Amino acid sequence: MRSGTLLPLKQASVMPGFGITLGYTLIYLSLLVLLPLGALIAKASGIGLSGIVAVAAEPRVATALWTSFSISLVAAAVASLFGLLVAWVLTRYDFPGRRIVDAIVDLPFALPTAVAGIALAALYAPNGWVGSFLEPLGLKVAYTPLGIFVALVFIGLPFAVRTVQPLIAESERELEEASALLGASRWRTVWSILLPPLLPGVLTGFALAFARAVGEYGSVIFIAGNLPYVSEIAPLLIVIKLSEYDYTGATVIATIMLAISFAALLVINLLQAWSRRRFGHV
Amino acid sequence: MASESRPFRLRSVVAALVIGGAGLLTLSGAVSAQTQLLNVSYDPTRELYREINQAFADEWKAQTGEAVNVRASHGGSGAQARTVIDGIDADVVTLGIPSDIDAIAKATKKIPTDWRSRLPNNSLPYTSTVVFLVRKGNPKGIKDWDDLVKPGIQVITPNPKTSAGGRWNFLAAWGYSHAKDGSADKAKEFVTALYRNVPVLDTGARGSTVTFAQRALGDVLPAWENEAFLVLDEFGRDKFEIVVPTLSILAEPPVALVDANVDAKGTRKVAEGYLKFLYSDKAQAIFAKHHYRPSKAEAAKPEDLAALPNLKLFTIESLQGNWDDIQKNNFDSGGLFDQISKR
Numbered sequence: 001m002r003s004g005t006l007l008p009l010k011q012a013s014v015m016p017g018f019g020i021t022l023g024y025t026l027i028y029l030s031l032l033v034l035l036p037l038g039a040l041i042a043k044a045s046g047i048g049l050s051g052i053v054a055v056a057a058e059p060r061v062a063t064a065l066w067t068s069f070s071i072s073l074v075a076a077a078v079a080s081l082f083g084l085l086v087a088w089v090l091t092r093y094d095f096p097g098r099r100i101v102d103a104i105v106d107l108p109f110a111l112p113t114a115v116a117g118i119a120l121a122a123l124y125a126p127n128g129w130v131g132s133f134l135e136p137l138g139l140k141v142a143y144t145p146l147g148i149f150v151a152l153v154f155i156g157l158p159f160a161v162r163t164v165q166p167l168i169a170e171s172e173r174e175l176e177e178a179s180a181l182l183g184a185s186r187w188r189t190v191w192s193i194l195l196p197p198l199l200p201g202v203l204t205g206f207a208l209a210f211a212r213a214v215g216e217y218g219s220v221i222f223i224a225g226n227l228p229y230v231s232e233i234a235p236l237l238i239v240i241k242l243s244e245y246d247y248t249g250a251t252v253i254a255t256i257m258l259a260i261s262f263a264a265l266l267v268i269n270l271l272q273a274w275s276r277r278r279f280g281h282v
Numbered sequence: 283m284a285s286e287s288r289p290f291r292l293r294s295v296v297a298a299l300v301i302g303g304a305g306l307l308t309l310s311g312a313v314s315a316q317t318q319l320l321n322v323s324y325d326p327t328r329e330l331y332r333e334i335n336q337a338f339a340d341e342w343k344a345q346t347g348e349a350v351n352v353r354a355s356h357g358g359s360g361a362q363a364r365t366v367i368d369g370i371d372a373d374v375v376t377l378g379i380p381s382d383i384d385a386i387a388k389a390t391k392k393i394p395t396d397w398r399s400r401l402p403n404n405s406l407p408y409t410s411t412v413v414f415l416v417r418k419g420n421p422k423g424i425k426d427w428d429d430l431v432k433p434g435i436q437v438i439t440p441n442p443k444t445s446a447g448g449r450w451n452f453l454a455a456w457g458y459s460h461a462k463d464g465s466a467d468k469a470k471e472f473v474t475a476l477y478r479n480v481p482v483l484d485t486g487a488r489g490s491t492v493t494f495a496q497r498a499l500g501d502v503l504p505a506w507e508n509e510a511f512l513v514l515d516e517f518g519r520d521k522f523e524i525v526v527p528t529l530s531i532l533a534e535p536p537v538a539l540v541d542a543n544v545d546a547k548g549t550r551k552v553a554e555g556y557l558k559f560l561y562s563d564k565a566q567a568i569f570a571k572h573h574y575r576p577s578k579a580e581a582a583k584p585e586d587l588a589a590l591p592n593l594k595l596f597t598i599e600s601l602q603g604n605w606d607d608i609q610k611n612n613f614d615s616g617g618l619f620d621q622i623s624k625r
Contacts (some may be wrong), residue, residue: 062619226483240441
């Protein structure tokens with residue numbers, strides 16, 4: 001205890017430990033995130049901006065980037081939509097085995113991605129359990145871009161479910177009841193009462209699923225077919241560049257992916273901020 | 283109370299760390315009493331080197347009284363070369379294609395560039411070739427390379443960018459067409475047509491084998507000879523059969539000492555002994571047993587040799603010159619494979 005008259009130079013915070021935790025956070029982030037990314041960009045910038053643009057404009061690289069990002073986007077959207085449904089069912093209804101189903105949702109998190117890829121390829125290959133039914137319908141999944149989509153939805157699902165689940169659990173049924181009592185149609189209640197508070201969670205899930213999908217390698221590589229200009233993803237192209245001992249080329253593609261992902265995540269974050277302002281929730 | 287217990291806990295953590303560290307030291311001491319060799323090899327040689335390494339350890343013990351333990355690391359040939367470049371302390375490398383060892387020599391200087399001339403037979407203790415695996419009864423009637431470019435035939439082969447096996451397949455097809463028509467343009471057309479028939483490019487030879495054998499995709503799998511025999515043994519001779527083309531490539535998976543590493547580790551004598559052992563009668567017989575073509579045929583069991591069909595083999599160097607050019611013209615960025623993949 002300091003004695004009375006002089007004010008202490010430093011006032012103890014109500015929440016102690018800010019200095020040490022912030023220091024730890026900064027060092028931790030620098031060592032584990034900023035330093036590797038900095039090294040990546042430093043290596044890539046060795047060939048200059050025009051060099052980077054030239055690599056991005058290579059038809060094969062451009063096609064692979066397009067494949068990766070467009071399919072990731074669609075897959076994340078689908079995962080978000082169905083993740084919302086899954087989360088809704090798991091939170092709102094009680095049924096036998098609910099806890100088991102709830103646990104199953106997390107499996108794609110825990111599964112090594114290569115195992116997921118091999119399992120999906122085995123299922124959707126022309127002689128697989130699912131593939132053998134789809135093939136006669138003229139629907140080829142494995143070894144086509146559709147296969148990439150399936151793998152990316154698979155790994156994106158838990159993100160979508162887990163980010164909206166707490167919001168659904170929180171949402172108040174009284175509001176729904178009030179809406180119904182005031183004469184709103186069921187659809188109107190869903191649209192104006194239920195969904196708006198969930199939107200930030202859905203967007204977070206979408207962003208996470210998208211980010212994960214863009215960088216996904218193991219699960220895709222076994223089901224994609226990896227044909228240049230058809231089903232070749234950008235991460236594979238990085239591995240190929242590395243096999244050619246072209247470290248600069250590999251880091252350049254990685255940097256381009258990083259830039260696009262960063263821009264996409266920024267847009268999603270802005271959307272989130274907007275939705276928070278708009279609906280004033282969470 | 284609390285202020286007293288904290289330094290105590292800290293001390294116990296330090297003590298635990300010290301004890302743990304000492305434990306690790308004694309553990310590594312115990313291991314290093316036995317000489318360790320690391321052989322960095324490519325993917326389909328797992329079964330082979332397990333047997334070779336045991337045979338070498340026995341032989342070395344009998345000759346010198348020294349215990350030696352050879353560890354082997356396996357993976358795609360190009361990826362393995364990269365781990366050596368990035369600093370894994372391999373004593374010897376036994377890779378799938380000469381250009382991968384060239385890449386190590388060029389990037390790190392740990393291996394002299396004339397490494398091929400330092401061991402007998404161009405540093406090739408054994409060779410192999412590319413044959414075709416087809417489904418039992420050969421429903422598509424595949425006899426030779428020409429059948430692989432026919433419309434409607436599906437060929438399963440790995441990506442030559444990532445797989446040594448894939449590169450041998452590519453070079454074999456190119457060489458066949460070149461031998462037939464005598465022109466590089468025709469050969470380019472030929473491989474273009476062939477790769478149009480490829481529905482899946484796996485990243486490694488084993489991946490392609492799985493796609494063909496387990497996923498039942500495709501009509502023909504051009505494969506390392508030993509890999510084709512392995513499928514017959516694994517999946518049953520009633521499901522697949524081997525078709526031998528009239529002409530194929532002499533696949534050359536070479537071996538080399540990593541000089542800088544063995545000198546740093548003091549393992550030069552054992553590592554050189556290991557490479558020499560690969561040319562011994564005992565090792566040669568093991569190569570033949572695993573369906574590789576031994577460089578010393580007389581050392582192998584006659585029945586193992588009889589299983590390896592007679593066919594005309596060409597070396598790619600006789601057609602395309604040195605390995606620097608072969609790698610650059612075909613597989614590097616903008617090379618032949620990139621050109622024919624454009625659609």
